[in-house]
Amino acid sequence: MAQLSYRDAVARGIAQEMRRDDRVVLVGEDVAGAGGVFKTTVGLLDEFGPTRVIDTPISEQAILGAAMGAAMTGLRPVAEIMFSDFFAVCWDIVVNQIAKTRYMTGGQVTLPLVIKTGNGGGLRFGAQHSQSIENWAMAVPGLKVVTPSTPEDVVGLMAAAIRQDDPVIFCEHKGLYAMKAEVPDGEIVDTLGTAKVRRAGSDATILSLGMMMPRALKAAEDLATRGIEAEVIDLRSLVPLDTRTILASVAKTGRLFTVEENPQLLGWGAEIAAIVANEAFWDLDGPIERITTPHIPLPSADSLEDLVMPSAESVARTIEKALQS
């Protein structure tokens, strides 16, 4: 057991799988010599060499085109899109090619491809480098969507993603890269589609992922001092989604809150709210409440970005008010 940062956990997870399977390769801008713009691939070039850790030109379409071709011809590539915002320039290959090939070939061609990407805000990167795009990706049939919130989960979920035969969008939250936590030694392999209950509670269920998870946890601790015991669930994976854990928690608490780092309109919480309304309507003791950013691009100014992102204080305030009404 050792302290590991979230960013180092990315490299450890990839390295673990590259040691295990020669077919695993890494491609992306500056992932080799520079160790990644966010330093999430440091040491991989030295250990695995330039034939398996490959720098690419500045072209997202080229990165994903090369990765898709590699996946179709027997490799298991990990491709990096530096900022998740840049998925917008390569949606055609992601949505129309990568996501659909296995279906359109009747399962004859699989796409064992992980697209890792720096996701989310809070670092003053502005409107074009701060978005959380899980809800874009989860709307596309054929893609799996993962967002870990702890270093241990980064290692385990990265391993699980690489071992998938389907394409996985692996969202690394940029605001968590510096976070450190204990990570067990040895091989770690997690399971996609499994949520974790980070804190047990009986009065409300809070769903979160990525950087919103520690904020939800802090909000729950604050609420506990005022007699409200909230259960905090870290979703970790949106596709596949662990509906069993969600529904069991709602059956216990009767109230559901989502904490989302995306605008409310069609955010991931909207889909989960619909699922809970369908499957657990008779367990609900009040409206489902979604805590999101407003329907605006994320601002660059630190004060404005802090204002629009859900904070532990705003989460606690919203939940307390809802439970008292």
Add this chain to the structure above:
Amino acid sequence: MSPIGAVSSSRRGTVPGAGEPGHRPRQIHSPRVRRMAADRGIAPDTLVGTGHRGRVTPTDVTTAGEVAARVARSPSAGQRESLDPAARHTPAATGSASVTVDVTRQVAADLLPVVLAAAVSALRHTAVGTAIDVEVTRHLASGVERRRVSDAHDLGVDGVRKALSRHEIETERSEHSNGARLSVHDVAALGLHTVAPVHSPGDVAALGVGAPVERPRVVRADGGWGVGVSTTVTLTLVWPGDVDDALDGPRLLALIRDRLAPPPRKETT
């Protein structure tokens, strides 16, 4: 503002007509409350909510279910046909207690609504979340007159007074109640000072109300002692007392007393 014009959260839960004169807000129950109430055979509209603005909470349903189960378990609770024939003639064990209350500050001529409101308030305190019906039997020289005050938990003194004057006289005693039922026997018209009421099946308790009596009372006034007149009434409470978790009758009677004549505040230094 929502980008697609969704209803803002501030408008949630409003009911058409709310705020209009004479409008009584319709209780809106959450799906969870409705399911829990259905599971327990309780009509949710009969529940008294302890939540924000009287909202019925899951805890209210749980409490009401426990009270209903307690009443149902009582040997005297409306199960006469299912009892062993020999048991029919065995008087159910009951508890009873009496108290004489100073009601000088009340209007003696119209005391019954005040006593009923106090009793309902006290009963709510001991059985929160339960609807309360009151069945009043007035014993007159010409016979008995029965009136029923349904949903008494929603009424104050004036509401009880209006209900007593409005409701039709019932010739038969009702065997059904949506919630906790309190039987009240008023013997004031006969000039009797006290009565030990019969506890009937389905009642959580029975309360006997005697005639008001004026008594001399030593009072302290203007730094000296004197003799004044106070009006008192004797209340007698009977409750099923042979089950382990029976109603706490003495506490209920004390609560009724304290609502009619609040104990003097302790002097503090």
